[in-house]
Amino acid sequence: MSKRKILMSVATMCMLSTAAMAQGPKAGGVVNAVIQPEPPGLMMGLVQNGPTQMIAGNIYEGLLRYSPKLDPLPGLAESWSVSEDGKVYTFKLVKGVTWHDGKPFTSADVLFSIDFLKQTHARARGNLVQLDKVEAPDESTVVFTLKQPFGPFIGIFEVGSLPMIPKHLYEGTDFKTNPANNTPIGTGPFMFKEWQKGSFIRLVKNPNYHVKGKPNLDEIYWHVIPDAAARSVAYETGKVDVLPGGSVENFDVPRLSKLKNTCVTGAGWEFFSPHSWLWLNNRSGPTANKKFRQALMFAIDRNMAKDVVWNGLGKVATGPSGSTIRYYTGAMPKYDYDPAKAKALLKEAGYKGEKVRMLPLPYGETWQRWAEMVRQNLQDVGINVDMVATDVPGWNQKVSEWDYDIAFTYLYQYGDPALGVGRNYVSSQIAKGSPFNNVEGYSNPEIDKLFADGAVAFPDAAREEIYAKAQKILVEDVPVAWMLELQFPTITRCNVKNLITTGIGVNDGFRDAWIEK
Amino acid sequence: MKQASRVLLRNPGGMIGITILVIAVAVALFGPLLFPTSPWRMVQRPFLPPFTLSGFPLGTDALGRDVMAGIIYGARVSLLVGLISTLASLAVGIPLGAAAGYFGGKVDDALMRFTEFFQTVPSFALAIVLVAIMQPSIVSIVAAIAIVSWPPVARLVRGEVLSLRTREYVQAAVVTGQTNWWIIWREILPNALSPVIVLASLMVATAILLESSLSFLGLGDPNLMSWGYMVGAGRTVIRQAWWITVFPGIAILVSVLALNLIGEGLNDALNPRLAKGGR
Numbered sequence: 001m002s003k004r005k006i007l008m009s010v011a012t013m014c015m016l017s018t019a020a021m022a023q024g025p026k027a028g029g030v031v032n033a034v035i036q037p038e039p040p041g042l043m044m045g046l047v048q049n050g051p052t053q054m055i056a057g058n059i060y061e062g063l064l065r066y067s068p069k070l071d072p073l074p075g076l077a078e079s080w081s082v083s084e085d086g087k088v089y090t091f092k093l094v095k096g097v098t099w100h101d102g103k104p105f106t107s108a109d110v111l112f113s114i115d116f117l118k119q120t121h122a123r124a125r126g127n128l129v130q131l132d133k134v135e136a137p138d139e140s141t142v143v144f145t146l147k148q149p150f151g152p153f154i155g156i157f158e159v160g161s162l163p164m165i166p167k168h169l170y171e172g173t174d175f176k177t178n179p180a181n182n183t184p185i186g187t188g189p190f191m192f193k194e195w196q197k198g199s200f201i202r203l204v205k206n207p208n209y210h211v212k213g214k215p216n217l218d219e220i221y222w223h224v225i226p227d228a229a230a231r232s233v234a235y236e237t238g239k240v241d242v243l244p245g246g247s248v249e250n251f252d253v254p255r256l257s258k259l260k261n262t263c264v265t266g267a268g269w270e271f272f273s274p275h276s277w278l279w280l281n282n283r284s285g286p287t288a289n290k291k292f293r294q295a296l297m298f299a300i301d302r303n304m305a306k307d308v309v310w311n312g313l314g315k316v317a318t319g320p321s322g323s324t325i326r327y328y329t330g331a332m333p334k335y336d337y338d339p340a341k342a343k344a345l346l347k348e349a350g351y352k353g354e355k356v357r358m359l360p361l362p363y364g365e366t367w368q369r370w371a372e373m374v375r376q377n378l379q380d381v382g383i384n385v386d387m388v389a390t391d392v393p394g395w396n397q398k399v400s401e402w403d404y405d406i407a408f409t410y411l412y413q414y415g416d417p418a419l420g421v422g423r424n425y426v427s428s429q430i431a432k433g434s435p436f437n438n439v440e441g442y443s444n445p446e447i448d449k450l451f452a453d454g455a456v457a458f459p460d461a462a463r464e465e466i467y468a469k470a471q472k473i474l475v476e477d478v479p480v481a482w483m484l485e486l487q488f489p490t491i492t493r494c495n496v497k498n499l500i501t502t503g504i505g506v507n508d509g510f511r512d513a514w515i516e517k
Numbered sequence: 518m519k520q521a522s523r524v525l526l527r528n529p530g531g532m533i534g535i536t537i538l539v540i541a542v543a544v545a546l547f548g549p550l551l552f553p554t555s556p557w558r559m560v561q562r563p564f565l566p567p568f569t570l571s572g573f574p575l576g577t578d579a580l581g582r583d584v585m586a587g588i589i590y591g592a593r594v595s596l597l598v599g600l601i602s603t604l605a606s607l608a609v610g611i612p613l614g615a616a617a618g619y620f621g622g623k624v625d626d627a628l629m630r631f632t633e634f635f636q637t638v639p640s641f642a643l644a645i646v647l648v649a650i651m652q653p654s655i656v657s658i659v660a661a662i663a664i665v666s667w668p669p670v671a672r673l674v675r676g677e678v679l680s681l682r683t684r685e686y687v688q689a690a691v692v693t694g695q696t697n698w699w700i701i702w703r704e705i706l707p708n709a710l711s712p713v714i715v716l717a718s719l720m721v722a723t724a725i726l727l728e729s730s731l732s733f734l735g736l737g738d739p740n741l742m743s744w745g746y747m748v749g750a751g752r753t754v755i756r757q758a759w760w761i762t763v764f765p766g767i768a769i770l771v772s773v774l775a776l777n778l779i780g781e782g783l784n785d786a787l788n789p790r791l792a793k794g795g796r
Contacts (some may be wrong), residue, residue: 249753251757252753255756309580376557379555380558386740387740388739389652389735389736390652
């Protein structure tokens with residue numbers, strides 16, 4: 001309780017100080033940030049894991065950026081329009097943009113990037129599945145024509161999902177072995193300068209950036225510090241100013257947030273909206289019974305997990321969609337913490353104390369503690385839980401081979417139910433070998449049809465209706481046990497301003513950031 | 518033997534060790550009766566400092582679980598693992614060592630090369646690998662500890678047997694036509710046992726440490742509360758809540774110390790030369 005109060009008061013203090021000293025951004029300065037773990041590469045078209053996106057999102061750019069409400073903002077495209085039938089998207093590119101090596105950025109680069117990413121970027125390939133053709137009538141216009149209306153299309157142009165790749169460096173080469181991969185060239189506000197492996201990555205200001213007066217910072221250092229405790233210490237000693245979400249253990253957040261000149265925010269994850277849940281094996285064992293699955297939802301004290309394990313950050317998940325995802329509806333059956341109801345449902349389900357195997361997510365202490373808490377919740381209502389310890393490869397294998405009863409996970413949702421929600425519930429996504437698809441084995445023709453229709457329905461009101469229906473059915477059936485909408489707190493010195501202004505937060509945030517002296 | 522136990526009881530270190538061990542065993546056996554709730558249960562607010570609430574003398578951990586209950590249930594796991602894995606390694610080490618020492622020649626060579634194979638691998642690293650492969654559970658931990666700790670037993674027993682088998686009473690037994698295994702069992706082993714007992718008491722201590730280290734690294738049985746797990750889980754919050762790590766740490770320290778003291782005392786009591794010198 002007191003912890004949350006302190007967090008809040010720190011946040012208010014930070015807001016007050018901003019208001020009191022409201023003044024324009026100042027140019028200059030160096031920011032030291034932590035990157036965890038060290039990325040395997042920075043060529044965003046080839047590598048898309050978290051740390052790569054976090055750094056390279058400031059080197060590369062997409063056609064659009066997204067507000068925290070996921071409304072499209074101008075990026076490399078200054079304006080865009082959608083035809084009335086929802087099939088033709090026309091983008092006007094910003095004029096006079098150059099790559100970091102001085103070559104001009106044109107519509108030809110956009111066409112090339114689409115081709116490039118279709119070969120290298122699995123998620124982009126999926127996002128572009130409805131694309132019929134893409135044309136460039138002139139140097140600064142790109143026209144996308146779809147096979148049928150695809151509502152989420154406007155949401156696929158974020159830098160990590162569809163980064164622009166320089167045609168003049170990659171055309172006709174073997175993308176994977178191109179030497180340019182080591183010195184990434186983008187159009188973004190910062191240019192790659194230096195990478196001391198195991199130590200730091202250094203970006204410097206792009207003096208020819210296409211937005212006048214930006215960026216404000218001269219340099220960014222991303223420090224590689226492999227140990228979580230050492231990252232906290234690095235912040236305390238002043239070596240780094242920015243701890244992006246997930247770089248320190250949750251238990252350290254309250255302590256760090258009490259330090260002088262320290263601001264903590266959970267913002268900047270709206271686009272990814274990491275959603276956590278328990279996979280429940282719908283095929284066999286007690287979890288195959290819907291009543292048993294509903295009992296789980298009543299048995300688990302998710303508010304307590306939020307307050308204790310996640311230090312009050314995040315939100316209790318109400319269903320398959322996070323509350324920042326388009327067409328989210330809260331008008332659904334609620335599962336509040338109610339052990340008595342859980343026990344009654346277990347009785348109805350005819351549960352006789354069979355052993356239920358639970359796999360925690362092997363991502364560190366926070367997740368381990370969380371699993372222990374849930375196990376206790378379940379044992380309290382009489383479920384015989386056997387926790388199985390695994391490492392990351394073991395977890396991946398067990399989950400993707402369906403060898404579990406209950407398994408913790410969290411996945412990104414990418415703003416639209418057609419991009420990041422449906423994949424976990426439609427029966428066409430039941431396939432061994434991936435821990436990211438319909439792992440629970442839930443199969444419901446009605447849901448299949450709703451998600452299929454929802455992806456291509458037009459206009460938005462039609463989609464809204466379809467997804468509301470789908471959410472309602474899923475929440476009733478509990479194919480998986482939704483836990484929390486996670487927030488990974490970003491910890492910064494309060495004088496680092498405007499770092500998080502978009503729905504992807506730090507990933508493209510340094511463009512607007514500045515340091516108050 | 519009677520004389521030996523008298524010597525042991527007169528040894529102050531040994532006495533302290535025995536007292537502590539008796540207390541630990543009593544806690545392991547009867548503690549759960551005093552603390553019937555599971556040590557995993559969240560009973561109070563998280564990070565409750567020690568000595569603030571009467572029901573929770575040692576405070577609570579990051580999830581609000583009673584540290585005292587954890588230590589009491591942890592005693593069970595630690596002592597059980599220590600005892601069973603030591604018995605298991607004795608069960609492997611004594612027959613192998615006895616066979617090698619008694620039969621000599623090729624048997625000795627083969628068995629000792631096999632033993633050295635285990636001795637050359639760092640025991641803790643091997644234990645980690647074994648537990649990771651077999652999946653962390655109480656059975657795999659006991660097995661791993663037994664597998665890495667039998668070689669010293671085998672070598673010790675071999676050495677003892679080697680010197681005893683040339684004694685006249687053994688030769689007399691051979692002449693009377695007793696079988697080899699009967700001779701080993703009845704004539705040699707009872708006389709080779711003293712150093713093994715001393716070693717075994719130290720092995721229990723080592724096994725407790727090994728189990729704690731494995732749990733500390735997150736390779737403990739996730740369904741059992743153990744001291745090593747408590748230290749490992751509390752490590753990340755040691756700067757906010759020292760008591761979560763310190764109390765189980767003390768528990769490990771004290772019980773390992775007690776076993777070492779007992780080992781020393783036994784050594785004094787059972788080693789005739791030392792015992793005489795002491796008197």
